[in-house]
Structures are given as C-alpha cells and as structure tokens.
Amino acid sequence: MPESERIYDLAIVGGGPAGSLAAALAAEAGLSTVVLEQKKMPRFKPCGGFVSARALSALPPDLDLGRITGEPVHTIRVNRGGRSFDYRPARRLGLLVRREYFDRYLLHYAAGKGALILEGHTLKGLDEAKTTAQPRGLYTLTAAETGLAPITARYVIGADGSMGRCGILSGLRKPGINPCGRGLSEIVETEPEIKAPGSGPGTLIFYPLPLLGGMGWSFNGSTWINRGVGGLLGPGLLKKAYLNLFDEDKNGSGPSWWPLPFLGPLKKAGRRNLLLIGDAAGLVEPFSGEGLFNAFKSAVLAFNAIKEAEKTGLEAGEIHNHLCKTNFRGAFILTLAGSILLHSRALVYPASMPRRMADLMENKLLFNRYFQSWT
Numbered sequence: 001m002p003e004s005e006r007i008y009d010l011a012i013v014g015g016g017p018a019g020s021l022a023a024a025l026a027a028e029a030g031l032s033t034v035v036l037e038q039k040k041m042p043r044f045k046p047c048g049g050f051v052s053a054r055a056l057s058a059l060p061p062d063l064d065l066g067r068i069t070g071e072p073v074h075t076i077r078v079n080r081g082g083r084s085f086d087y088r089p090a091r092r093l094g095l096l097v098r099r100e101y102f103d104r105y106l107l108h109y110a111a112g113k114g115a116l117i118l119e120g121h122t123l124k125g126l127d128e129a130k131t132t133a134q135p136r137g138l139y140t141l142t143a144a145e146t147g148l149a150p151i152t153a154r155y156v157i158g159a160d161g162s163m164g165r166c167g168i169l170s171g172l173r174k175p176g177i178n179p180c181g182r183g184l185s186e187i188v189e190t191e192p193e194i195k196a197p198g199s200g201p202g203t204l205i206f207y208p209l210p211l212l213g214g215m216g217w218s219f220n221g222s223t224w225i226n227r228g229v230g231g232l233l234g235p236g237l238l239k240k241a242y243l244n245l246f247d248e249d250k251n252g253s254g255p256s257w258w259p260l261p262f263l264g265p266l267k268k269a270g271r272r273n274l275l276l277i278g279d280a281a282g283l284v285e286p287f288s289g290e291g292l293f294n295a296f297k298s299a300v301l302a303f304n305a306i307k308e309a310e311k312t313g314l315e316a317g318e319i320h321n322h323l324c325k326t327n328f329r330g331a332f333i334l335t336l337a338g339s340i341l342l343h344s345r346a347l348v349y350p351a352s353m354p355r356r357m358a359d360l361m362e363n364k365l366l367f368n369r370y371f372q373s374w375t
C-alpha cells in the first residue's frame, strides 16, 4: 500500500517525554504508531533537568535507567536569608539529566518498541473527517515542511508541549499563551564550584522566592550547572530575579524562558479521539514546576483511554476526560492550597523546606498522595 493511503492506529504529535512514553506503550501493545516531532534530536528544551524519584518510578520497568547519563541526586539545599539548610537522605531522590539526551533516549526507546519516528516535521494542519466506511472519523495531519505525505490516523495524541498546536487545532485550547507560570533557565558548562561541603554534583540548590510565587535553582551536574528561576511573573521580572541570584556567565548560552502551564486540570483534555497529554494538557505541578511526572502519568492515562475505546467503541477523548478529571482535577485545589502553604513556610520556617521538597519528589506530601492511584 502506498504510504499516503496507510491508516495508522495512532499519530502522536511531539516526541518529548510525554509523547515518547505514549508511543512506546501504544507500539508495544500492537497499535501502529507514528510520532511527528518538529525538531531533530537531540534538541534543547528549557528545563531544570531534574527527573524526580516519582517520575522515574512512572517509567516502564524494561527501560534501562542505567543507560541514562545523569547525576544521582542525593542532597537538597535551600538557601534563604543568607543561610543554607540541607537534607541528605540515604536514598536517591531522582536523577539530574541534560534534557536533550534524556529526551533522545526516550524517543529511541519508543522507536525500539516499533513506533515510526518522523523527526524534523512540524504539525501544521489537523482535520477530522467521517465517511461511511469510517463512521468514527479519521484524522489527517499535515506538516509545515514539504516532502511528507499527509498522515492519516484513527487516534491522535497531542504531546506537543505548552506552545504546541494540537490543543488549538482541536479547539481544546485558545490561541496564544494561556495563563500560566513561566520558567527561565540556562546551562553553564563548568566544573561545579564547590562552595561548601555537599554542594558538588548531584546537589539541588533552591532559592525560595515567595514574592514571585516561585523559586530559583542551581542544580549541579558533573560538568555543568543548570540554573534558573520560575514563578508567576512575566519574563522581564524573572530575568531581573535571575540576575539578582546569579552572575552573568560568559560560558552560558543565556537564559531562555518557557511557559509552565498548570491550569490544565480545570480544562478538558480530550475531544472525540484526540487526547492531550503533558504540557500540551497543562499539567505542571504548581509549587515546584515539576512537569515530567504528570507528563508520564498522563501518557499512561491516554494509552489506557485508547485501550478502553478499542474495547467499548466509546470515544477515547471522553474516557481520557474522565480519567484526567479523577486523577488531576480532584487534587488540583488541594495541590494549589498546598503550594501556597509551602511558599509561606519557606518565609517563616525555611529549615523545614529541604525535607518538604524531598517529600514532594517522592510523592509523600499529603496533598500529593491523592495522585497515586493511576495504574
């Protein structure tokens, strides 16, 4: 059959962490799966590069974590009012990675499961048509670049991040940047300066900035430092806060900003057989800006929704809405309240913060435990 006439079971837009995990699960389950990724990997993504213990635990057991280049995280330091507070548990709290290589590894993992990966192709158009032969409708995806025939699929997963097009083209999200937090980050290639014992590779240093509704960070890798600022203010004010915390570094690329969308739990994430996941669905954790855990979790939910749709004939988008509502919306108010509490705690009782942040990374905080029942 010519490629232009092929009907895929599933087309995924975006080969970031959410899209790669969804692709791996679907391909392994026998669904013909294609991933459209606008960049060629490895590609840069503004991010702290911290993969928490809970995010790691959401990855499939056969994904060899030992092959991911990264720094095991063992120390959390909170700097506040000229003082430092450390927490060093015996266990690993996560992995500090370079996102460009971590994401490439996950995308290769999906390819290994049988997903077709098309890199360097940007989604431009998305149409849905019903015919008598296909009463449930088929999606046609077209790319901005020439040379790729339109892709036809029964289901679509939008995993194209906070600036992606799937949400807009499907009518699930409004054009422009929806209300959200923002993060600014930069990687400085250097031997990490050892300022004090315990601040070497694998140390996460946080600088609470409650008035910005966020925090700054400096994460020590082996030969690099990932540093940045995240919060509720605009890029200009974040840059000011960034320069207050860190000196400008000639070896750095200069900080880049990116949205931190966290209001997704209040919105729908599916329509007919199109499902949004990860940042495209707006699922960043409001206190810490951590997005990878919910990116993985929503990928699993979308895969479960498609499996259920195949069994029942119901629309996968509706099943996904239901799964997202029970898994994300119910906990959202609690999480938001919890994050206000944590920001206030950082002001009055900073010594308790490193431990609280470790609890968050391991999904142990009371307001976060709600999130666990998802498999």
Ligand SMILES: Cc1cc2nc3c(=O)[nH]c(=O)nc-3n(C[C@H](O)[C@H](O)[C@H](O)COP(=O)(O)OP(=O)(O)OC[C@H]3O[C@@H](n4cnc5c(N)ncnc54)[C@H](O)[C@@H]3O)c2cc1C
Pocket (backbone or CB within 6 Å): 013, 014, 015, 016, 017, 018, 019, 036, 037, 038, 039, 045, 046, 047, 048, 049, 050, 051, 052, 055, 121, 122, 123, 124, 159, 160, 161, 162, 163, 164, 165, 182, 183, 184, 185, 228, 230, 257, 258, 259, 260, 277, 278, 279, 280, 284, 289, 290, 291, 292, 293, 295
């Ligand atoms: C400054 C900053 C720091 C952060 N630090 C952390 C952290 O330390 N730990 C953590 O867990 N989270 C962190 N986050 C959040 C985290 O980066 C995101 O939640 C995560 O990347 C979401 O993954 P995703 O797969 O949903 O989207 P993305 O990683 O954004 O991937 C989307 C993919 O879709 C592709 N794409 C976009 N548009 C199109 C299109 N039209 N056609 C085809 N492909 C397209 C993109 O190229 C990209 O590869 C941070 C975010 C920011 C901004």
